[in-house]
Amino acid sequence: PEGLGVxxxxxxxxxxxxxxxxxxxxxxxLDRAIGDGDHGENMARGFAAVLAKLDAEPAPETVGDVLKxxxxxxxxxxxxxxxxxYGTAFLRAAKVAATPVDAVGVHTLVDAALEGIVARGRAxxxxxxxxxxxxPAARAAQEAADDGAAPAGVWAAAASAAQEGAVATEPLVxxxxxxxxxxxRSAGHRDPxxxxxxxxxxxAARAAQE
Ligand code: ADP
Ligand code: MG
Ligand code: MG
Numbered sequence: 001p002e003g004l005g006v007x008x009x010x011x012x013x014x015x016x017x018x019x020x021x022x023x024x025x026x027x028x029x030l031d032r033a034i035g036d037g038d039h040g041e042n043m044a045r046g047f048a049a050v051l052a053k054l055d056a057e058p059a060p061e062t063v064g065d066v067l068k069x070x071x072x073x074x075x076x077x078x079x080x081x082x083x084x085x086y087g088t089a090f091l092r093a094a095k096v097a098a099t100p101v102d103a104v105g106v107h108t109l110v111d112a113a114l115e116g117i118v119a120r121g122r123a124x125x126x127x128x129x130x131x132x133x134x135x136p137a138a139r140a141a142q143e144a145a146d147d148g149a150a151p152a153g154v155w156a157a158a159a160s161a162a163q164e165g166a167v168a169t170e171p172l173v174x175x176x177x178x179x180x181x182x183x184x185r186s187a188g189h190r191d192p193x194x195x196x197x198x199x200x201x202x203x204a205a206r207a208a209q210e
Contacts, residue, residue: 003100009066046078067094092116130193152208166194
């Protein structure tokens with residue numbers, strides 16, 4: 001019983017897709033302030049394609065298979081920076097995901113996703129990107145798993161750290177991605193990719209509470 005199986009993974013991605021769709025204009029508005037205003041559209045298009053693919057294909061049998069569908073679909077349907085970054089994140093997560101995912105496995109998964117994003121985008125903490133949400137999420141997941149939390153508790157810790165990390169991007173000056181073209185003028189706005197990361201991790205946590 002202590003573990004998150006394929007049903008959890010499918011619910012995660014369905015909840016994430018619904019949350020992204022619901023927050024589409026808010027995410028694009030964040031991107032309008034410091035980028036080109038398309039992050040909500042990019043993510044909504046990608047997740048709509050992911051959900052369509054999951055509905056159309058025979059049900060995946062492992063958590064890794066679910067995450068692999070997410071990865072390949074996001075890579076092929078999300079334009080811009082976020083597609084390959086999230087695609088790599090989900091691909092790395094797919095590779096390390098056991099079925100079911102236990103508490104330590106949640107940390108392993110979040111850590112692998114972060115490593116994929118850094119390998120792909122070369123952003124550091126403080127560059128005002130999604131890395132600023134994933135990094136505290138991975139740290140919080142490790143601490144929660146070390147403290148003996150259940151998988152749902154590890155996700156909850158990761159999600160709340162990601163949300164705090166997203167808020168904490170507001171005063172930062174962007175050093176990577178399109179927002180970096182604005183220089184000092186990028187300060188005072190929340191990074192859209194950090195915000196979408198917080199949404200995705202919150203959906204994982206909600207699915208784990210089911
Ligand atoms: P684009 O900037 O190509 O329009 P999106 O708007 O979909 O792509 O995504 C922008 C988000 O991508 C940013 O808010 C940031 O979080 C993330 N991002 C951009 N470049 C990098 C990078 N090198 N490393 C990590 N994240 C990045
Ligand atoms: Mg954009
Ligand atoms: Mg764009």
